[in-house]
Amino acid sequence: MEARVAEQAERPTSKRRAALTRESILEAALRLCSPEGGGQLTFSRLGKELGADPTAVYRHFRDKDDLVLALTELTVAEGVELARAALPDGPSDDWRAWLTVTAESIRASYLARPVVAILAAARTTASPAETRSVELLISVLHRAGLPVIEAAECYRQLVDLTLAMTQYTAAFSSLDPATQAKDEAAWAVKYGMLPEAEFPLLHRSAPRLTELFRDDGEVFRMILGTFLDGVALRIDRARDGSAGAGRSA
């Protein structure tokens, strides 16, 4: 079935305009999900983008969730690819760089389609491309000195942390500008006009806090840095603990 659809895509059948295919629909949907896409993914908008009836999409995807899941798979695939391109092929000893690049890649590919980030939210897809990447990541942590189980836990923490933060950022960036401004105003009022006598510390750090409000990326990088410091500590502990007994399995 998949093959037949692809065949149709290659030969435009020379009849109607560009027959709808899974791929062409996903492309159009990704266009709508981009930051410039307008902030909403609906069937009517999708139909307009494709020059076809909105309900035609239902011939290729069971429902919206099905479509969103496919978009999510494309997105994580791109994230994995992004990370692979920036990392050596085999496992490396620089676990910190490895984890940083992985996290930033996931984040970048999601933020290129904020709408997907929001809709995918808590969904998990089982994309095969991702699996090898996970195995590699765990192996890097394991070679760094962490027992296997702990390395796996660490991977899970990193991924959840990254996905949650990314979704958090995407949700805010996809608010209409008026609402965003309202929120920013709330921050400014809250932290900019505090009486120094009652809130000396907040008063002094207000400039930095408002600065951080505008820069989600900076906050994420800081969190990631602190988190990785914690991982470093764990690695040290694991090495010290297993020092007398040699390399643990």
Next chain:
Amino acid sequence: MEARVAEQAERPTSKRRAALTRESILEAALRLCSPEGGGQLTFSRLGKELGADPTAVYRHFRDKDDLVLALTELTVAEGVELARAALPDGPSDDWRAWLTVTAESIRASYLARPVVAILAAARTTASPAETRSVELLISVLHRAGLPVIEAAECYRQLVDLTLAMTQYTAAFSSLDPATQAKDEAAWAVKYGMLPEAEFPLLHRSAPRLTELFRDDGEVFRMILGTFLDGVALRIDRARDGSAGAGRSA
């Protein structure tokens, strides 16, 4: 205006059944937002819960966003209160316990109303009750040895991390059971049936990973732990750096 509404609330006017007030609406809304509430907050459901016409709510809240913001303020207020009850009144030296309790309290009060967590998502409210709590938190970090600005950055990291993770969990828990099952099945297929030859590490850690899939709370606690280890490192560094110059301001 606020006073008049409250007055009406106290004297039920003895005419119609329980006049609608801001408070009664918020109460009903919170009931709908609880985990048992049905997973959706809509005007029609709210109207039914109140025994009134759905659109009557518009006399008390400009629109849904206004309502959600009010619910959010209640929620963070409860979170702050929860934390305050579990912590000493004045600043303490146990910064780690302080941060842990704060994070867990925020998380707990949001997860008691997952719908609010989802809808509030990236919104920021300027609730005055929260401000004192923030000042205290920064002071705890400062007393632990962090410069003021760094302490503020640390507060920001903790809050964003906690809110993002909480929202992430709430989003998943508010999926309809069928979808949740589908996701869990995806995980099981992905990590349970991996060929040991190709994915030795994933194969060994699969049981732990599936266990973690079911327990968001555990993942959050682990992330928080690792993060706080990173904070500890920063505190140590700050202390070492300022050791020769005495207590920094």
Next chain:
DNA sequence: TGTCGATGTCAATGCCGTTGACAAGGGTGC
């Protein structure tokens, strides 16, 4: 008593996801 503002009701609007009935068209078997 009459007026006004605040509150509740009702009907209607427009967008959303989704469904079912129907039409067109090409591939397959005769």
Next chain:
DNA sequence: GCACCCTTGTCAACGGCATTGACATCGACA
């Protein structure tokens, strides 16, 4: 070549959603 069917696209409709405007009600106050 013909009939058939399966896939694909179209159209109209449904129920749910947030929101709005016109109307009714009722208490307060002059």
